[in-house]
Amino acid sequence: MYLKQLNMVNYRNYKQLNVQFSPNINIFIGKNAQGKTNLLESIYYLAFARSHRTNVDRQLINFESPFAKVSSRIYKRQTSNILELVTSNRGKKASINHLEQKRLSAYIGQLNVVLFSPENLNLIKGSPSQRRRFLDLEFGQIDNRYLISLARYQRILKQRNTFLKKMTYQKEPDFLYLEVLTRQLVDVAAIVIELRLKYLTHLEQMAKDIHFQISNQTETLAFHYQTANYDFKQKNDKQTVVDFLINQFSKVQNREIKLGTTLIGPHRDDINFEINDKDLQSFGSQGQQRSCVLSLKLAEIKLIKQVTHESPILLLDDVLSELDSKRQAALIEIIDEDIQTFITTTDLDSVSKELQHKPTIYEVSNGNLVNKGVKNDPK
Protein backbone atom coordinates (compact mmCIF):
# COMPACT_ATOMS: atom_id res chain seq x y z
CA MET A 1 0.00 0.00 0.00
CA TYR A 2 1.08 3.57 -0.45
CA LEU A 3 -0.06 7.16 -0.11
CA LYS A 4 0.06 9.42 -3.11
CA GLN A 5 -0.54 12.64 -1.29
CA LEU A 6 -0.95 13.92 2.22
CA ASN A 7 -3.06 16.82 3.43
CA MET A 8 -2.47 18.52 6.74
CA VAL A 9 -4.20 21.48 8.29
CA ASN A 10 -2.89 22.92 11.56
CA TYR A 11 -0.93 19.80 12.37
CA ARG A 12 2.00 20.75 14.65
CA ASN A 13 4.04 23.36 12.77
CA TYR A 14 2.27 22.69 9.45
CA LYS A 15 -0.43 25.29 8.95
CA GLN A 16 -1.44 23.92 5.59
CA LEU A 17 0.28 21.27 3.54
CA ASN A 18 -0.71 19.38 0.46
CA VAL A 19 2.10 17.23 -0.82
CA GLN A 20 2.56 14.48 -3.41
CA PHE A 21 4.76 11.50 -2.63
CA SER A 22 6.64 8.91 -4.60
CA PRO A 23 5.40 5.33 -4.13
CA ASN A 24 9.04 4.35 -3.55
CA ILE A 25 11.57 6.24 -1.46
CA ASN A 26 10.95 9.72 -0.06
CA ILE A 27 13.70 11.51 1.82
CA PHE A 28 13.06 14.54 4.05
CA ILE A 29 16.14 16.51 4.69
CA GLY A 30 16.45 19.53 6.97
CA LYS A 31 18.00 21.03 10.07
CA ASN A 32 16.72 20.17 13.54
CA ALA A 33 13.30 21.30 14.74
CA GLN A 34 11.98 22.01 11.26
CA GLY A 35 9.16 19.46 11.18
CA LYS A 36 10.67 16.28 9.77
CA THR A 37 9.49 14.05 12.60
CA ASN A 38 6.16 15.88 12.67
CA LEU A 39 5.60 14.78 9.11
CA LEU A 40 6.28 11.11 9.82
CA GLU A 41 4.23 11.42 12.99
CA SER A 42 1.23 12.60 10.97
CA ILE A 43 1.39 9.46 8.83
CA TYR A 44 1.72 7.33 11.94
CA TYR A 45 -1.22 9.21 13.45
CA LEU A 46 -3.32 8.52 10.39
CA ALA A 47 -2.60 4.80 10.86
CA PHE A 48 -3.08 4.41 14.62
CA ALA A 49 -5.18 7.47 15.55
CA ARG A 50 -2.51 8.19 18.14
CA SER A 51 0.96 9.63 18.07
CA HIS A 52 4.09 7.67 18.87
CA ARG A 53 5.45 10.65 20.79
CA THR A 54 2.57 11.70 23.01
CA ASN A 55 -0.71 10.44 24.43
CA VAL A 56 -2.07 13.98 24.49
CA ASP A 57 -3.75 14.71 21.17
CA ARG A 58 -3.92 18.42 21.98
CA GLN A 59 -0.16 18.67 21.45
CA LEU A 60 -0.68 17.76 17.80
CA ILE A 61 -2.82 20.82 17.16
CA ASN A 62 -0.95 23.89 15.94
CA PHE A 63 -0.41 26.30 18.82
CA GLU A 64 -2.56 28.98 17.19
CA SER A 65 -5.41 26.77 15.96
CA PRO A 66 -8.54 25.14 17.39
CA PHE A 67 -8.23 21.85 15.47
CA ALA A 68 -5.87 19.73 13.42
CA LYS A 69 -6.68 17.64 10.37
CA VAL A 70 -4.71 14.97 8.52
CA SER A 71 -6.03 13.12 5.51
CA SER A 72 -4.82 10.97 2.68
CA ARG A 73 -5.98 8.48 0.12
CA ILE A 74 -4.47 5.05 0.71
CA TYR A 75 -3.89 2.97 -2.39
CA LYS A 76 -3.99 -0.80 -2.02
CA ARG A 77 -3.80 -3.47 -4.64
CA GLN A 78 -7.53 -3.70 -5.22
CA THR A 79 -8.96 -0.61 -3.59
CA SER A 80 -8.25 2.88 -2.41
CA ASN A 81 -9.69 4.56 0.66
CA ILE A 82 -9.66 8.08 2.00
CA LEU A 83 -8.66 8.27 5.64
CA GLU A 84 -9.22 11.41 7.66
CA LEU A 85 -8.56 12.32 11.28
CA VAL A 86 -9.72 15.55 12.85
CA THR A 87 -8.78 16.37 16.41
CA SER A 88 -10.01 19.26 18.51
CA ASN A 89 -10.80 19.92 22.16
CA ARG A 90 -14.02 17.97 21.57
CA GLY A 91 -12.06 14.80 20.87
CA LYS A 92 -11.13 13.14 17.62
CA LYS A 93 -13.13 12.07 14.62
CA ALA A 94 -11.85 9.28 12.43
CA SER A 95 -13.44 8.64 9.07
CA ILE A 96 -13.03 6.24 6.18
CA ASN A 97 -14.30 7.54 2.84
CA HIS A 98 -15.97 10.41 4.69
CA LEU A 99 -17.93 8.03 6.91
CA GLU A 100 -17.25 8.69 10.56
CA GLN A 101 -16.21 5.56 12.49
CA LYS A 102 -17.75 5.38 15.95
CA ARG A 103 -15.22 2.85 17.16
CA LEU A 104 -11.52 3.36 16.60
CA SER A 105 -11.21 -0.42 16.31
CA ALA A 106 -13.13 -0.11 13.04
CA TYR A 107 -10.70 2.54 11.81
CA ILE A 108 -7.30 1.20 12.83
CA GLY A 109 -5.80 -1.29 10.42
CA GLN A 110 -6.74 0.54 7.22
CA LEU A 111 -3.25 1.94 6.94
CA ASN A 112 -0.35 -0.26 8.03
CA VAL A 113 2.77 1.51 9.15
CA VAL A 114 6.09 0.38 10.57
CA LEU A 115 8.04 3.13 12.29
CA PHE A 116 11.67 2.85 13.22
CA SER A 117 13.20 5.64 15.27
CA PRO A 118 16.20 5.91 17.62
CA GLU A 119 13.91 5.50 20.67
CA ASN A 120 13.12 1.97 19.44
CA LEU A 121 16.73 1.01 20.03
CA ASN A 122 15.74 1.04 23.71
CA LEU A 123 13.16 -1.66 23.24
CA ILE A 124 15.33 -4.40 24.75
CA LYS A 125 16.71 -2.43 27.68
CA GLY A 126 13.60 -0.32 28.24
CA SER A 127 10.64 -0.95 30.52
CA PRO A 128 8.27 -3.91 30.00
CA SER A 129 5.48 -1.44 29.20
CA GLN A 130 7.41 -0.35 26.09
CA ARG A 131 7.54 -3.94 24.90
CA ARG A 132 3.85 -4.51 25.61
CA ARG A 133 3.02 -1.33 23.73
CA PHE A 134 5.02 -2.65 20.81
CA LEU A 135 3.01 -5.89 20.79
CA ASP A 136 -0.31 -4.11 21.17
CA LEU A 137 0.27 -1.67 18.33
CA GLU A 138 1.76 -4.17 15.91
CA PHE A 139 -0.75 -6.92 16.47
CA GLY A 140 -3.62 -4.44 16.76
CA GLN A 141 -3.00 -3.09 13.29
CA ILE A 142 -3.16 -6.51 11.65
CA ASP A 143 -5.90 -8.17 13.68
CA ASN A 144 -9.13 -6.49 14.60
CA ARG A 145 -9.95 -9.27 17.06
CA TYR A 146 -6.81 -8.35 18.96
CA LEU A 147 -7.86 -4.69 19.21
CA ILE A 148 -11.36 -5.53 20.36
CA SER A 149 -10.19 -8.11 22.92
CA LEU A 150 -7.58 -5.73 24.26
CA ALA A 151 -10.13 -2.93 24.69
CA ARG A 152 -12.45 -5.33 26.48
CA TYR A 153 -9.59 -6.55 28.65
CA GLN A 154 -8.70 -3.01 29.65
CA ARG A 155 -12.26 -2.19 30.56
CA ILE A 156 -12.70 -5.27 32.77
CA LEU A 157 -9.28 -4.64 34.31
CA LYS A 158 -10.35 -1.13 35.26
CA GLN A 159 -13.54 -2.48 36.86
CA ARG A 160 -11.60 -5.14 38.72
CA ASN A 161 -8.96 -2.70 39.98
CA THR A 162 -11.63 -0.29 41.19
CA PHE A 163 -13.36 -3.14 42.99
CA LEU A 164 -10.13 -4.46 44.54
CA LYS A 165 -9.36 -0.97 45.84
CA LYS A 166 -12.74 -0.94 47.51
CA MET A 167 -12.24 -4.44 48.94
CA THR A 168 -9.03 -3.32 50.64
CA TYR A 169 -11.10 -1.32 53.14
CA GLN A 170 -14.14 -3.56 53.47
CA LYS A 171 -14.86 -5.70 56.51
CA GLU A 172 -16.96 -8.18 54.57
CA PRO A 173 -15.87 -7.96 50.96
CA ASP A 174 -17.97 -9.56 48.25
CA PHE A 175 -15.79 -12.49 47.15
CA LEU A 176 -18.45 -13.78 44.79
CA TYR A 177 -18.29 -10.63 42.67
CA LEU A 178 -14.49 -10.75 42.69
CA GLU A 179 -14.69 -14.32 41.43
CA VAL A 180 -16.96 -13.17 38.60
CA LEU A 181 -14.62 -10.32 37.63
CA THR A 182 -11.62 -12.65 37.76
CA ARG A 183 -13.34 -15.17 35.55
CA GLN A 184 -14.34 -12.48 33.08
CA LEU A 185 -10.82 -11.06 33.04
CA VAL A 186 -9.22 -14.47 32.60
CA ASP A 187 -11.48 -15.35 29.66
CA VAL A 188 -10.46 -12.31 27.66
CA ALA A 189 -6.85 -12.41 28.93
CA ALA A 190 -6.57 -15.88 27.41
CA ILE A 191 -7.64 -14.53 24.01
CA VAL A 192 -5.11 -11.68 24.20
CA ILE A 193 -2.32 -14.05 25.25
CA GLU A 194 -3.27 -16.61 22.61
CA LEU A 195 -3.06 -13.98 19.86
CA ARG A 196 0.16 -12.53 21.22
CA LEU A 197 1.72 -15.99 21.20
CA LYS A 198 0.47 -16.70 17.72
CA TYR A 199 1.92 -13.56 16.15
CA LEU A 200 5.02 -13.54 18.30
CA THR A 201 5.90 -17.01 17.08
CA HIS A 202 5.66 -15.83 13.47
CA LEU A 203 7.67 -12.74 14.30
CA GLU A 204 10.32 -14.83 16.03
CA GLN A 205 10.80 -17.13 13.04
CA MET A 206 11.29 -14.24 10.65
CA ALA A 207 13.42 -12.12 12.98
CA LYS A 208 15.62 -15.13 13.64
CA ASP A 209 16.53 -15.45 9.95
CA ILE A 210 17.24 -11.75 9.56
CA HIS A 211 19.33 -11.60 12.72
CA PHE A 212 21.29 -14.67 11.69
CA GLN A 213 22.18 -12.90 8.46
CA ILE A 214 23.17 -9.59 10.06
CA SER A 215 25.38 -11.41 12.56
CA ASN A 216 27.29 -13.27 9.83
CA GLN A 217 25.56 -16.53 10.69
CA THR A 218 26.80 -16.51 14.29
CA GLU A 219 23.80 -15.53 16.40
CA THR A 220 20.51 -17.28 17.00
CA LEU A 221 17.76 -15.04 18.28
CA ALA A 222 14.87 -16.34 20.40
CA PHE A 223 11.81 -14.77 22.08
CA HIS A 224 10.11 -15.89 25.27
CA TYR A 225 6.66 -14.69 26.25
CA GLN A 226 6.30 -14.42 30.00
CA THR A 227 3.08 -14.32 31.95
CA ALA A 228 3.12 -14.40 35.75
CA ASN A 229 6.85 -15.22 35.53
CA TYR A 230 6.13 -18.29 33.48
CA ASP A 231 7.35 -19.01 29.95
CA PHE A 232 4.48 -19.51 27.57
CA LYS A 233 4.75 -21.36 24.32
CA GLN A 234 2.32 -21.30 21.47
CA LYS A 235 1.37 -24.91 21.94
CA ASN A 236 -0.58 -23.89 25.03
CA ASP A 237 -4.22 -23.86 24.00
CA LYS A 238 -6.73 -21.41 25.37
CA GLN A 239 -8.09 -23.75 28.03
CA THR A 240 -4.58 -24.37 29.39
CA VAL A 241 -4.03 -20.62 29.62
CA VAL A 242 -7.39 -20.14 31.37
CA ASP A 243 -6.64 -22.89 33.91
CA PHE A 244 -3.15 -21.57 34.52
CA LEU A 245 -4.34 -18.01 35.09
CA ILE A 246 -7.18 -19.04 37.40
CA ASN A 247 -4.70 -21.01 39.47
CA GLN A 248 -2.28 -18.06 39.57
CA PHE A 249 -5.04 -15.65 40.55
CA SER A 250 -6.02 -17.84 43.48
CA LYS A 251 -2.44 -17.64 44.72
CA VAL A 252 -2.25 -13.85 44.63
CA GLN A 253 -5.78 -13.06 45.78
CA ASN A 254 -4.86 -11.92 49.26
CA ARG A 255 -2.06 -9.74 47.98
CA GLU A 256 -4.32 -8.26 45.33
CA ILE A 257 -6.89 -7.29 47.94
CA LYS A 258 -4.21 -5.82 50.18
CA LEU A 259 -2.66 -3.81 47.36
CA GLY A 260 -5.95 -3.00 45.65
CA THR A 261 -4.76 -3.87 42.17
CA THR A 262 -4.61 -6.70 39.62
CA LEU A 263 -1.20 -8.35 39.77
CA ILE A 264 -1.21 -10.73 36.81
CA GLY A 265 -2.44 -10.69 33.23
CA PRO A 266 -1.46 -9.33 29.81
CA HIS A 267 -1.00 -5.83 31.28
CA ARG A 268 1.92 -7.22 33.30
CA ASP A 269 3.38 -9.66 30.80
CA ASP A 270 6.73 -9.27 29.09
CA ILE A 271 8.94 -10.72 26.36
CA ASN A 272 12.50 -11.81 26.94
CA PHE A 273 14.99 -11.88 24.09
CA GLU A 274 17.83 -14.34 23.93
CA ILE A 275 20.86 -14.64 21.67
CA ASN A 276 22.53 -18.04 21.64
CA ASP A 277 20.55 -18.92 24.78
CA LYS A 278 21.85 -15.91 26.70
CA ASP A 279 19.55 -13.19 27.97
CA LEU A 280 19.97 -10.19 25.70
CA GLN A 281 18.83 -7.62 28.24
CA SER A 282 21.48 -8.56 30.79
CA PHE A 283 24.28 -9.91 28.64
CA GLY A 284 23.84 -8.45 25.16
CA SER A 285 26.18 -5.83 23.75
CA GLN A 286 24.70 -2.61 22.42
CA GLY A 287 25.40 -3.82 18.89
CA GLN A 288 23.52 -7.07 19.48
CA GLN A 289 20.56 -5.19 20.92
CA ARG A 290 20.53 -2.92 17.89
CA SER A 291 20.57 -5.86 15.50
CA CYS A 292 17.78 -7.50 17.45
CA VAL A 293 15.56 -4.41 17.24
CA LEU A 294 16.30 -4.03 13.53
CA SER A 295 15.51 -7.71 12.93
CA LEU A 296 12.29 -7.28 14.87
CA LYS A 297 11.26 -4.24 12.83
CA LEU A 298 12.04 -5.96 9.54
CA ALA A 299 10.21 -9.08 10.68
CA GLU A 300 7.25 -6.85 11.48
CA ILE A 301 7.15 -5.73 7.84
CA LYS A 302 7.14 -9.37 6.73
CA LEU A 303 4.45 -10.30 9.26
CA ILE A 304 2.18 -7.49 8.06
CA LYS A 305 2.71 -8.62 4.48
CA GLN A 306 1.96 -12.21 5.37
CA VAL A 307 -1.25 -11.41 7.25
CA THR A 308 -2.68 -8.57 5.15
CA HIS A 309 -1.16 -9.38 1.74
CA GLU A 310 -0.12 -5.73 1.43
CA SER A 311 3.22 -4.05 2.11
CA PRO A 312 3.11 -1.62 5.02
CA ILE A 313 4.55 1.89 4.76
CA LEU A 314 7.97 2.23 6.35
CA LEU A 315 8.90 5.31 8.35
CA LEU A 316 12.57 5.74 9.23
CA ASP A 317 13.08 8.67 11.57
CA ASP A 318 16.71 9.78 11.96
CA VAL A 319 17.68 6.15 12.41
CA LEU A 320 19.99 5.52 9.48
CA SER A 321 22.90 7.33 11.10
CA GLU A 322 22.56 4.76 13.90
CA LEU A 323 22.93 1.79 11.57
CA ASP A 324 26.19 0.64 10.02
CA SER A 325 26.46 -0.49 6.41
CA LYS A 326 25.83 -4.15 7.22
CA ARG A 327 22.57 -3.27 8.98
CA GLN A 328 21.56 -0.77 6.31
CA ALA A 329 22.10 -3.53 3.77
CA ALA A 330 19.58 -5.76 5.56
CA LEU A 331 17.15 -2.87 5.48
CA ILE A 332 17.67 -2.21 1.79
CA GLU A 333 16.99 -5.80 0.94
CA ILE A 334 13.54 -5.49 2.45
CA ILE A 335 12.76 -2.05 1.03
CA ASP A 336 13.66 -3.29 -2.43
CA GLU A 337 10.63 -5.49 -2.28
CA ASP A 338 8.50 -2.52 -3.22
CA ILE A 339 7.80 -0.72 0.04
CA GLN A 340 6.92 2.93 0.20
CA THR A 341 9.49 4.45 2.52
CA PHE A 342 9.81 7.80 4.25
CA ILE A 343 13.24 8.71 5.57
CA THR A 344 14.21 11.75 7.60
CA THR A 345 17.78 12.89 8.01
CA THR A 346 19.81 15.98 8.68
CA ASP A 347 22.52 14.75 6.42
CA LEU A 348 22.31 12.79 3.17
CA ASP A 349 25.76 11.31 3.82
CA SER A 350 24.37 9.00 6.51
CA VAL A 351 21.99 7.50 3.96
CA SER A 352 23.57 4.55 2.25
CA LYS A 353 24.15 5.05 -1.47
CA GLU A 354 21.81 2.20 -2.33
CA LEU A 355 18.96 3.93 -0.54
CA GLN A 356 19.61 7.02 -2.59
CA HIS A 357 18.74 5.11 -5.69
CA LYS A 358 16.30 7.54 -7.30
CA PRO A 359 14.60 8.83 -4.19
CA THR A 360 12.38 11.88 -4.22
CA ILE A 361 13.99 14.47 -1.99
CA TYR A 362 12.17 17.14 -0.01
CA GLU A 363 13.70 19.95 1.93
CA VAL A 364 11.90 20.64 5.22
CA SER A 365 12.17 24.06 6.75
CA ASN A 366 9.93 25.57 9.36
CA GLY A 367 6.75 23.72 8.47
CA ASN A 368 7.24 23.93 4.73
CA LEU A 369 8.20 21.31 2.18
CA VAL A 370 10.06 21.97 -1.01
CA ASN A 371 10.21 19.14 -3.52
CA LYS A 372 13.77 18.97 -4.79
CA GLY A 373 12.79 16.42 -7.37
CA VAL A 374 14.14 12.98 -8.10
CA LYS A 375 17.75 12.61 -7.33
CA ASN A 376 19.61 10.92 -10.10
CA ASP A 377 21.35 7.68 -9.51
CA PRO A 378 24.66 8.57 -7.86
CA LYS A 379 26.32 5.43 -9.12
Added chain:
Amino acid sequence: MQYPLPIAKLIESYMKLPGIGQKTATRLAFFTLNMEIEDIQDFSKSLVEVKTELHYCSICGNITQEDPCEICRDERVDRSSILVVEQPKDILSFENMGEYFGLYHVLNGVLSPMDGVSVDDLNIKSLIKRLQDHSVKEVILALNSSSEGEATAMYLSKLIKPSGIKVSRLASGLAVGSDIEYADDLTLKRAMTGRQEV
Protein backbone atom coordinates in the same frame (compact mmCIF):
# COMPACT_ATOMS: atom_id res chain seq x y z
CA MET B 1 -23.74 40.17 27.56
CA GLN B 2 -25.69 37.77 29.73
CA TYR B 3 -29.09 36.27 28.96
CA PRO B 4 -32.04 37.45 31.08
CA LEU B 5 -32.40 35.27 34.17
CA PRO B 6 -35.46 33.17 33.06
CA ILE B 7 -33.77 32.08 29.85
CA ALA B 8 -30.41 31.51 31.55
CA LYS B 9 -32.15 29.25 34.08
CA LEU B 10 -33.94 27.34 31.33
CA ILE B 11 -30.66 26.80 29.49
CA GLU B 12 -29.16 25.50 32.70
CA SER B 13 -32.08 23.07 33.14
CA TYR B 14 -31.81 21.73 29.60
CA MET B 15 -28.11 21.14 30.15
CA LYS B 16 -28.96 18.70 32.93
CA LEU B 17 -30.38 16.31 30.32
CA PRO B 18 -28.00 13.65 28.99
CA GLY B 19 -26.22 14.46 25.76
CA ILE B 20 -27.19 18.12 25.75
CA GLY B 21 -24.45 20.74 25.86
CA GLN B 22 -24.61 24.49 26.12
CA LYS B 23 -25.18 25.07 22.41
CA THR B 24 -28.13 22.70 22.08
CA ALA B 25 -29.56 23.88 25.39
CA THR B 26 -29.49 27.48 24.18
CA ARG B 27 -31.20 26.53 20.95
CA LEU B 28 -33.89 24.59 22.84
CA ALA B 29 -34.43 27.47 25.28
CA PHE B 30 -35.02 29.98 22.48
CA PHE B 31 -37.27 27.48 20.74
CA THR B 32 -39.29 27.14 23.95
CA LEU B 33 -39.68 30.91 24.03
CA ASN B 34 -41.64 30.73 20.77
CA MET B 35 -43.87 27.80 21.75
CA GLU B 36 -47.61 28.18 22.46
CA ILE B 37 -48.37 28.74 26.12
CA GLU B 38 -50.72 25.69 26.21
CA ASP B 39 -47.98 23.42 24.95
CA ILE B 40 -45.56 24.79 27.51
CA GLN B 41 -48.08 24.27 30.31
CA ASP B 42 -48.62 20.66 29.21
CA PHE B 43 -44.90 20.17 29.03
CA SER B 44 -44.16 21.51 32.48
CA LYS B 45 -47.09 19.55 33.94
CA SER B 46 -45.72 16.30 32.48
CA LEU B 47 -42.29 17.10 33.81
CA VAL B 48 -43.66 17.40 37.35
CA GLU B 49 -46.08 14.48 37.08
CA VAL B 50 -43.47 12.05 35.85
CA LYS B 51 -41.95 12.49 39.27
CA THR B 52 -45.01 12.91 41.52
CA GLU B 53 -47.42 10.46 39.87
CA LEU B 54 -45.00 7.64 39.18
CA HIS B 55 -43.53 5.26 41.74
CA TYR B 56 -41.43 2.17 41.65
CA CYS B 57 -43.32 -1.07 42.12
CA SER B 58 -42.39 -2.41 45.54
CA ILE B 59 -42.26 -5.96 44.17
CA CYS B 60 -40.58 -5.80 40.76
CA GLY B 61 -39.12 -2.28 40.56
CA ASN B 62 -41.09 -1.33 37.45
CA ILE B 63 -42.39 2.24 37.17
CA THR B 64 -46.08 2.45 37.94
CA GLN B 65 -48.86 4.78 39.04
CA GLU B 66 -50.21 2.24 41.49
CA ASP B 67 -48.21 -0.06 43.69
CA PRO B 68 -47.90 -3.03 42.99
CA CYS B 69 -47.73 -2.51 39.23
CA GLU B 70 -50.24 -3.77 36.68
CA ILE B 71 -48.15 -6.84 35.77
CA CYS B 72 -47.52 -7.92 39.37
CA ARG B 73 -51.27 -7.60 40.07
CA ASP B 74 -52.40 -9.43 36.92
CA GLU B 75 -53.96 -12.81 37.83
CA ARG B 76 -53.30 -14.29 34.37
CA VAL B 77 -49.54 -13.83 34.55
CA ASP B 78 -47.41 -16.98 34.71
CA ARG B 79 -45.88 -16.80 38.18
CA SER B 80 -43.35 -19.54 37.60
CA SER B 81 -40.89 -17.36 35.72
CA ILE B 82 -39.20 -14.02 36.32
CA LEU B 83 -37.49 -12.08 33.55
CA VAL B 84 -34.72 -9.86 34.90
CA VAL B 85 -34.02 -6.62 33.03
CA GLU B 86 -31.81 -3.57 33.56
CA GLN B 87 -34.33 -0.78 33.05
CA PRO B 88 -38.12 -0.33 33.28
CA LYS B 89 -38.19 0.55 29.58
CA ASP B 90 -36.86 -2.95 28.75
CA ILE B 91 -40.13 -4.41 30.09
CA LEU B 92 -41.95 -2.54 27.37
CA SER B 93 -39.80 -4.19 24.68
CA PHE B 94 -40.75 -7.65 25.96
CA GLU B 95 -44.42 -6.78 26.42
CA ASN B 96 -44.58 -5.47 22.86
CA MET B 97 -43.03 -8.67 21.59
CA GLY B 98 -46.02 -10.54 23.05
CA GLU B 99 -44.32 -13.91 23.54
CA TYR B 100 -43.53 -13.70 27.22
CA PHE B 101 -46.27 -14.09 29.81
CA GLY B 102 -44.41 -14.20 33.09
CA LEU B 103 -43.24 -11.80 35.79
CA TYR B 104 -40.45 -9.22 35.58
CA HIS B 105 -37.80 -7.79 37.83
CA VAL B 106 -36.01 -4.49 37.20
CA LEU B 107 -32.44 -4.30 38.53
CA ASN B 108 -32.16 -0.58 37.86
CA GLY B 109 -28.71 -0.82 36.29
CA VAL B 110 -25.78 -3.20 36.26
CA LEU B 111 -22.81 -3.74 38.55
CA SER B 112 -20.06 -1.28 37.70
CA PRO B 113 -17.42 -0.42 40.33
CA MET B 114 -16.10 2.32 38.02
CA ASP B 115 -19.44 4.11 38.18
CA GLY B 116 -19.84 3.38 41.89
CA VAL B 117 -22.65 0.86 41.34
CA SER B 118 -22.43 -2.06 43.75
CA VAL B 119 -24.80 -4.86 44.76
CA ASP B 120 -26.59 -2.67 47.31
CA ASP B 121 -27.39 -0.06 44.66
CA LEU B 122 -29.36 -2.55 42.56
CA ASN B 123 -32.62 -4.41 43.24
CA ILE B 124 -30.78 -7.66 43.91
CA LYS B 125 -31.82 -8.36 47.50
CA SER B 126 -35.49 -7.90 46.56
CA LEU B 127 -35.03 -10.40 43.71
CA ILE B 128 -33.55 -13.02 46.02
CA LYS B 129 -36.43 -12.45 48.42
CA ARG B 130 -38.97 -13.03 45.67
CA LEU B 131 -37.35 -16.38 44.86
CA GLN B 132 -38.13 -17.69 48.34
CA ASP B 133 -41.72 -17.95 47.18
CA HIS B 134 -41.65 -21.49 45.80
CA SER B 135 -43.81 -20.77 42.77
CA VAL B 136 -40.78 -19.40 40.83
CA LYS B 137 -39.20 -22.14 38.73
CA GLU B 138 -37.11 -20.17 36.25
CA VAL B 139 -35.19 -16.90 36.22
CA ILE B 140 -34.37 -15.50 32.77
CA LEU B 141 -31.58 -12.96 32.68
CA ALA B 142 -32.11 -10.40 29.90
CA LEU B 143 -29.24 -8.01 30.49
CA ASN B 144 -27.35 -6.13 27.80
CA SER B 145 -24.26 -7.76 26.41
CA SER B 146 -21.85 -5.09 27.69
CA SER B 147 -19.07 -6.52 29.85
CA GLU B 148 -20.89 -5.08 32.89
CA GLY B 149 -24.17 -6.71 31.82
CA GLU B 150 -22.39 -10.03 31.43
CA ALA B 151 -20.67 -9.78 34.81
CA THR B 152 -23.97 -8.94 36.49
CA ALA B 153 -25.65 -11.91 34.83
CA MET B 154 -22.83 -14.20 35.90
CA TYR B 155 -23.07 -12.85 39.45
CA LEU B 156 -26.83 -13.40 39.63
CA SER B 157 -26.61 -16.91 38.29
CA LYS B 158 -23.97 -17.83 40.86
CA LEU B 159 -26.18 -16.30 43.55
CA ILE B 160 -29.38 -18.06 42.47
CA LYS B 161 -28.09 -21.44 41.30
CA PRO B 162 -27.62 -22.99 44.78
CA SER B 163 -31.38 -22.61 45.38
CA GLY B 164 -32.01 -25.09 42.56
CA ILE B 165 -34.01 -22.63 40.47
CA LYS B 166 -33.30 -22.83 36.75
CA VAL B 167 -31.34 -19.80 35.52
CA SER B 168 -31.07 -19.00 31.84
CA ARG B 169 -29.67 -16.17 29.78
CA LEU B 170 -31.05 -14.72 26.61
CA ALA B 171 -29.26 -16.37 23.73
CA SER B 172 -26.93 -14.29 21.67
CA GLY B 173 -29.46 -13.31 19.05
CA LEU B 174 -28.36 -9.98 20.47
CA ALA B 175 -25.11 -8.77 18.98
CA VAL B 176 -22.23 -8.22 21.37
CA GLY B 177 -22.42 -4.78 22.93
CA SER B 178 -26.01 -4.25 21.84
CA ASP B 179 -28.89 -2.92 23.86
CA ILE B 180 -32.23 -4.58 24.40
CA GLU B 181 -33.83 -1.19 23.92
CA TYR B 182 -32.78 -1.13 20.27
CA ALA B 183 -33.36 -4.79 19.45
CA ASP B 184 -36.27 -5.43 17.13
CA ASP B 185 -39.10 -7.83 17.96
CA LEU B 186 -37.77 -10.62 15.77
CA THR B 187 -34.31 -10.47 17.35
CA LEU B 188 -35.87 -10.53 20.81
CA LYS B 189 -38.10 -13.47 19.88
CA ARG B 190 -35.14 -15.42 18.58
CA ALA B 191 -33.13 -14.59 21.69
CA MET B 192 -36.01 -15.70 23.87
CA THR B 193 -36.58 -19.10 22.26
CA GLY B 194 -32.85 -19.79 22.06
CA ARG B 195 -32.14 -18.89 25.70
CA GLN B 196 -29.56 -21.05 27.37
CA GLU B 197 -29.34 -22.40 30.85
CA VAL B 198 -26.32 -21.04 32.70
